[in-house]
Amino acid sequence: MTDEFDVEVDADDLTPMTDGEVVLGDPSVVVDDLHVTYRILGTRRKAVEAAPQGRMRKLVGRSLGSTGGVTEIHAVRGVSFVARHGESIGIVGTNGSGKSTTLQALAGLIQPSQGSVYVAGIPSLLGVSAVLVRKLTGARNIMIGGLALGLTKDEVEERFDEIVEFADIGDFVHLPMTTYSAGMAARLRFAISTAAVPDVLMIDEALATGDAAFRERSRQRVDEIRRQAGTVFVVSHSLASIKAMCTRAIWIDKGLVRMDGPAEDVTAAYHEHTRARSGPAKG
Amino acid sequence: MTTDATNDATAGMTPAEIAERYGLHQMGVRPGLREYVRSLWTRRDFMLVLARSRAEAENQNTYLGRVWDILNPTLNAAVYVLIFGLLLKTRDGMTNVIGFIVVGTFMYKFFQDSVTGAARAIPRNLNLVRSLHFPRAVLPISSVLAELAMLLPALAVMAGFVLVSDRWMLHLDSTPNWRWLLIVPAVLLLFMFSTGAGFVLARLGARWPDVLNFLPFVLRIGMYASGVIFSIDHYLAGGGVLATIMNYQPVAVYLNLARQAMLDEPSAQLSGELWLVGLAWAVVTLVVGFVIFWRDEARYGRD
Ligand SMILES: Nc1ncnc2c1ncn2[C@@H]1O[C@H](COP(=O)(O)OP(=O)(O)O)[C@@H](O)[C@H]1O
Ligand SMILES: [Mg+2]
Numbered sequence: 001m002t003d004e005f006d007v008e009v010d011a012d013d014l015t016p017m018t019d020g021e022v023v024l025g026d027p028s029v030v031v032d033d034l035h036v037t038y039r040i041l042g043t044r045r046k047a048v049e050a051a052p053q054g055r056m057r058k059l060v061g062r063s064l065g066s067t068g069g070v071t072e073i074h075a076v077r078g079v080s081f082v083a084r085h086g087e088s089i090g091i092v093g094t095n096g097s098g099k100s101t102t103l104q105a106l107a108g109l110i111q112p113s114q115g116s117v118y119v120a121g122i123p124s125l126l127g128v129s130a131v132l133v134r135k136l137t138g139a140r141n142i143m144i145g146g147l148a149l150g151l152t153k154d155e156v157e158e159r160f161d162e163i164v165e166f167a168d169i170g171d172f173v174h175l176p177m178t179t180y181s182a183g184m185a186a187r188l189r190f191a192i193s194t195a196a197v198p199d200v201l202m203i204d205e206a207l208a209t210g211d212a213a214f215r216e217r218s219r220q221r222v223d224e225i226r227r228q229a230g231t232v233f234v235v236s237h238s239l240a241s242i243k244a245m246c247t248r249a250i251w252i253d254k255g256l257v258r259m260d261g262p263a264e265d266v267t268a269a270y271h272e273h274t275r276a277r278s279g280p281a282k283g
Numbered sequence: 284m285t286t287d288a289t290n291d292a293t294a295g296m297t298p299a300e301i302a303e304r305y306g307l308h309q310m311g312v313r314p315g316l317r318e319y320v321r322s323l324w325t326r327r328d329f330m331l332v333l334a335r336s337r338a339e340a341e342n343q344n345t346y347l348g349r350v351w352d353i354l355n356p357t358l359n360a361a362v363y364v365l366i367f368g369l370l371l372k373t374r375d376g377m378t379n380v381i382g383f384i385v386v387g388t389f390m391y392k393f394f395q396d397s398v399t400g401a402a403r404a405i406p407r408n409l410n411l412v413r414s415l416h417f418p419r420a421v422l423p424i425s426s427v428l429a430e431l432a433m434l435l436p437a438l439a440v441m442a443g444f445v446l447v448s449d450r451w452m453l454h455l456d457s458t459p460n461w462r463w464l465l466i467v468p469a470v471l472l473l474f475m476f477s478t479g480a481g482f483v484l485a486r487l488g489a490r491w492p493d494v495l496n497f498l499p500f501v502l503r504i505g506m507y508a509s510g511v512i513f514s515i516d517h518y519l520a521g522g523g524v525l526a527t528i529m530n531y532q533p534v535a536v537y538l539n540l541a542r543q544a545m546l547d548e549p550s551a552q553l554s555g556e557l558w559l560v561g562l563a564w565a566v567v568t569l570v571v572g573f574v575i576f577w578r579d580e581a582r583y584g585r586d
Contacts, residue, residue, distance in 0.1 A: 026305045032298035082293070082301070108310035108416040111581045117310040118302035125414055132411050135340050144336070147329035148415040176343075 025085030028231040029106060029200060033115035036076040036101050075101040077255035078115070083200075085120075088222060088232040090242035090249035090263055092270045098255040099235045100127070103202045106233070120231075121199025122150050126206035130189035131177050138164075138173040138180070138188055145192035159195045166217065167191040182209045194221050201225060202233040207241070219245050239267040310416075313580045323418045330421050334428035337400075341433065356389065356437035360444055363388045367512040376517025381448035382546045387511040389441045390541045393434045393470075394477050394534055395502045400426040401481025402488035402498055405583050412584035419583045420576055423485040427478045431470075438466065445545050455547075462553075465544035472565040473537040479568030482576035489583050509534040516550040533564040 076098045083089055091099050104110040105117055107125040132141045132148075142163055146156035164173050167188040169180070177185060186209045193201060207218055222232050222245050234245055242249055242263055249266035251259040259266050293301050302309065314322065342351040364381050377383045404422040405412060412419065442459065449455040487494045506512075508529065515535060519526035529535060540561050542551035 027293060027301050027307065028305075030298045030301050030307060080298075082298075104413075105311060107414075109413055109584055111311040111585065116298065116312075118298065118307035119310050120305070120307050122416060123310070124416075127414055129410050129414065132414065133336065133408070134410070135343070136336050140332075140336050143332050144329070144411070145415065147326065147332060148411070148417045150325075153328045153332075 024087060025229050027082050028085045028087075028120040029081075029083035030118040031079055031081050031102075031106065031115075032117070034076055034079045034102065034105055034112050034117060035074070035114035036098075036105055036110055037113040038073040038075055038101075040071045040073065075255055076105065079252065079255070079257055080115075081250060081257065081260060083231050083233075085229040085231060086226055087248060088226050088234065088246045090246035090267070091233060091235045091252060092239065092242060092249060092267065093252040093258075094274075097252050099252050100204050102252065103127075103204050103233060103235065106200070107202060119200055123200040123202065124149055124193045124198045125202045125204065126186075126189055126193055127204045130182070130185040130206060130209075131180070132189070134177050137176055138167075138169060141177055141188065142173075142192055145189070146195060149193065149196065149198070151196055155196070163188075163191045163195050166194075166221075168214070183211065183214070186210055187214055190218055190221075194225060197225055197228045197230050200231045200233075202235075204235045205237070207234075207236065208238075215241070239271055243267055311581055313577070314418075316574070316577060319418060319420070319577055319580065323420055323424075326417060326421055329417065330425040330428060333421065333425035334432060337426065337429035338432040341429075352433065352436040353440060356440040359388065359392070360385045360440060363512070364444075376514035376550060378548050379445070379448050379453055379546055381452065382445040383514070383542065383548060384512050385441055385444040386541050386545050387509075387538050389434075389437055390470075390473060390538050391506055391509060391511045391534065393430055393437075394473060394537070395506075396433075397427045397430045397474075397477035398480050398484050399498060399502070400430060401478075402484035402495055404481075404485045405489035406492065406495070409584060419580055420482070420573065423481045423576065424478060427474065427481050430477075431474055434470065438470070441545070463544055466541060468558075469537060469540040469544050469561075472540065472561045475565035475569045476533055476537065479565070479570070479572030482569075482572030486576050486579050490579070505534060508532070509538055511538065514548075514550045531560060533561075533568065536561045536564060 079098075079102055091102070093099050101110065103125055104127075105112055106119060107123045108117075108119070109125065132145050136144070139160075142160060143153070143156050146159070147153065151159075164170075167173075167184070167190070169184050169188055172180060172184060173188075177188075180188070186206050190203075190206065190210075201222075203222075207215055210218065219241075222234070225232055226247075232245075234242060236242055246263040248261065249259075249263040249270075250257055251266050251270050259269055293304075296304070301307070313319075342348055345351060347354065363384050367384050401423040404426045405419065408422050412422070442463070446459060484494065484498070509515075509532070510529070515526070515529045519529060530539075536557060539551045539554075539557055542548055543553050543557070
């Protein structure tokens with residue numbers, strides 16, 4: 001079994017989302033028949049396959065084996081949806097179903113091989129790697145991240161204290177990020193990316209390393225962003241967090257949208273599916 | 284199936300029309316050249332901060348810290364003079380051997396470190412590239428800017444070497460003089476040229492990491508082809524096509540311009556023609572390199 005079905009159901013630490021205050025606005029993200037294909041260069045062929053004869057052939061065969069060969073992985077195969085201002089959308093799906101790839105294409109970090117993505121403003125993606133420049137101090141990373149997100153130097157300086165406080169990293173802010181724990185780095189990164197209300201914020205399993213208190217604070221901030229007409233995408237294996245943070249959910253399966261609807265319904269259906277797939281042994 | 288009933292407004296519209304109507308922009312496509320330049324200009328603070336960070340991080344984990352800014356070029360110069368000037372005796376055709384070699388090696392080192400840094404600009408900042416959306420040209424530019432920042436203390440060391448060797452070895456009293464100010468435009472032109480060459484290498488380095496392994500060898504050949512430690516004129520005194528190419532190739536031109544500013548060498552006398560050649564190389568390389576880099580904009584950071 002290659003798929004992972006780790007479905008946490010311990011959302012007691014998350015207060016439920018404040019509903020009904022947000023009126024859905026205009027479209028902020030339009031994804032139209034998105035395809036993404038990874039090309040992997042220099043993939044080594046199996047030794048048996050090459051089966052060279054003679055010393056010369058063997059030499060040539062070996063060098064070709066490590067230089068030629070392109071493997072293509074069709075990771076996303078035709079995803080379409082429209083997201084609106086004020087919406088927070090959970091994305092669920094098994095490992096390798098194409099969630100991260102879709103978000104990277106939304107953030108403009110990966111070129112679609114087919115189809116198109118339209119986005120309002122500067123999108124910000126919080127991925128698994130939370131550190132921007134590892135060798136530099138947290139303070140410098142705050143400045144670099146803020147400027148990259150389109151803030152001015154003054155604006156970053158204005159928000160500096162608030163960022164440090166939200167990330168709760170104290171004096172570590174003046175140390176290189178090599179000294180940070182994964183949780184600290186994730187908190188700082190989240191604080192940087194939400195220092196100004198982003199038009200489109202994407203959180204790809206980036207909250208998993210935070211503690212309960214931080215998860216609650218980040219949930220509140222996501223709510224705030226939504227209320228100020230931002231759009232938030234959340235990838236999480238915790239269906240409880242998705243239910244607590246999101247108004248809508250999209251289930252991506254093998255690179256395609258399998259279901260798109262209210263977070264309650266989609267998470268329920270996904271939960272049902274994973275339970276059925278994991279069999280009676282898991283109950 | 285979609286949840287909200289507010290879809291009516293966009294019913295029947297194509298995705299492109301929706302995007303157009305609500306002011307969305309397309310991701311994963313290369314922006315127009317003009318728009319690219321404009322977005323780059325709005326990120327100038329970003330470039331400066333990145334450049335400063337890189338320059339500062341250079342000696343961050345040493346006990347002497349910033350002292351290395353001066354110590355490094357001084358030791359470099361001492362080694363070059365010792366090896367090339369005193370042991371290998373490449374001094375034919377030079378007036379001030381020490382000055383000639385120090386100016387040559389310092390300027391070439393700036394060029395070499397600039398293009399090497401630029402070639403690694405994308406792979407080195409992969410975390411940044413994979414998590415934030417900004418004009419990627421920021422990376423090679425700030426990398427060359429960092430080298431420029433590190434060149435400034437080196438220039439002071441260089442001036443010191445020239446001054447001392449002129450006074451105590453050649454008994455010249457003419458230095459320093461106003462001609463030395465020409466080092467500013469000479470460095471500026473070399474900076475423009477290096478940035479242009481850096482753009483090309485940054486694109487190559489992002490696409491084919493093999494380039495990074497190959498580059499040091501090319502740069503070593505370039506060192507001998509640019510008259511860093513010997514006078515091209517002296518060794519190719521007969522003239523001819525080879526001498527012309529060697530003398531007018533960009534790096535040799537910038538070394539010559541720097542020597543025109545700092546020294547009084549027979550092979551580097553003030554020449555307006557050479558300054559124009561240097562300007563032409565700088566502008567053309569910068570513009571062409573920028574366009575070459577921009578053409579791959581949407582693909583940086585992909586495997
Ligand atoms: N950088 C990459 N190079 C090649 N293949 C990749 C890369 N990233 C992801 N993939 C492949 O694309 C598919 C989708 O991956 P991903 O988007 O990370 O899924 P998810 O985030 O849903 O777990 C997987 O089959 C994975 O192996
Ligand atoms: Mg993923």
